[in-house]
Amino acid sequence: xxxxxxxxxxxxxxxxxxxxxxxxxxxxxxxxxxxxxxxxxxxxxxxxxxxxxxxxxxxxxxxxxxxxxxxxxxxxxxxxxxxxxxxxxxxxxxxxxxxxxxxxxxxxxxxxxxxxxxxxxxxxxxxxxxxxxxxxxxxxxxxxxxxxxxxxxxxxxxxxxxxxxxxxxxxxxxxxxxxxxxxxxxxxxxxxxxxxxxxxxxxxxxxxxxxxxxxxxxxxxxxxxxx
DNA sequence: GCATTAACCACAG
DNA sequence: CTGTGGTTAATGC
Numbered sequence: 387x388x389x390x391x392x393x394x395x396x397x398x399x400x401x402x403x404x405x406x407x408x409x410x411x412x413x414x415x416x417x418x419x420x421x422x423x424x425x426x427x428x429x430x431x432x433x434x435x436x437x438x439x440x441x442x443x444x445x446x447x448x449x450x451x452x453x454x455x456x457x458x459x460x461x462x463x464x465x466x467x468x469x470x471x472x473x474x475x476x477x478x479x480x481x482x483x484x485x486x487x488x489x490x491x492x493x494x495x496x497x498x499x500x501x502x503x504x505x506x507x508x509x510x511x512x513x514x515x516x517x518x519x520x521x522x523x524x525x526x527x528x529x530x531x532x533x534x535x536x537x538x539x540x541x542x543x544x545x546x547x548x549x550x551x552x553x554x555x556x557x558x559x560x561x562x563x564x565x566x567x568x569x570x571x572x573x574x575x576x577x578x579x580x581x582x583x584x585x586x587x588x589x590x591x592x593x594x595x596x597x598x599x600x601x602x603x604x605x606x607x608x609x610x611x612x613x
Numbered sequence: 614g615c616a617t618t619a620a621c622c623a624c625a626g
Numbered sequence: 627c628t629g630t631g632g633t634t635a636a637t638g639c
Contacts, residue, residue, distance in 0.1 A: 536618075536619085537618075537619065563627065563628090564627075564628070564629095565627080565628095573619075573620080574619080574620055574621070575627085575628080576619090576620080576621080576622095576628090576629080576630085577618095577619060577620075579628060579629060579630090580619095580629085580630090583629080595627095595628090614639105615638100615639090616637100616638085616639085617636100617637085617638075617639100618635100618636085618637080618638095619634100619635095619636090619637105620633100620634085620635085620636100621632105621633085621634085621635105622631105622632090622633085622634105623630105623631090623632090624629105624630090624631090625628100625629085625630085626627105626628085626629085626630105
């Protein structure tokens with residue numbers, strides 16, 4: 387039997403750890419690992435969905451061009467993460483695009499094989515379902531928050547999100563532009579710039595081009611909560 | 614009415 | 627890609 391490198395993969399999503407050796411081999415024979423550089427498109431809105439993409443390492447954005455042809459950012463996420471898993475049982479095309487924000491390593495996994503595993507291994511399906519549900523809940527919260535909070539609340543929330551969930555540091559270098567942040571919260575890049583500038587002048591954060599440092603976390607949280 | 618908020622535009626580093 | 631200033635429309639008090 388040929389060597390299966392998936393068996394030794396140390397970047398496995400927890401659900402993959404549940405699979406048996408033969409299931410891993412099946413996966414291995416139907417996947418391809420690809421590296422993407424910053425700003426390369428991983429999946430394109432409108433293209434046919436033949437694979438689910440598992441992000442092994444890196445940071446990506448999911449974005450969708452809406453009816454007025456303006457682009458909105460759905461989510462900024464980092465590994466471990468799935469792209470296109472929602473599309474697996476829906477249409478034959480991707481409903482949104484995904485672009486690497488940092489150098490990213492992904493695995494393309496054949497959709498049919500993944501479906502097969504979901505059918506045959508209940509525990510695996512359970513883990514994947516849990517993942518999809520969590521992702522959905524996050525999106526619901528994001529959706530409601532961005533509609534109800536006003537500008538400063540949205541920007542404060544985004545800064546906290548980036549610090550806590552993406553970079554996991556209070557001092558980080560942005561891998562997104564201000565336009566990206568604007569697209570994420572449904573505002574204009576000018577407003578994001580002004581809000582960051584205001585926070586900076588008020589001593590809540592330190593802004594130096596792409597570098598952001600949180601100085602007064604409790605106040606930032608307050609602004610995020612009050613909106 | 615007047616103040617505030619935020620979007621849009623144009624222009625400049 | 628960003629920051630700034632001016633303008634305008636909508637909304638709140």
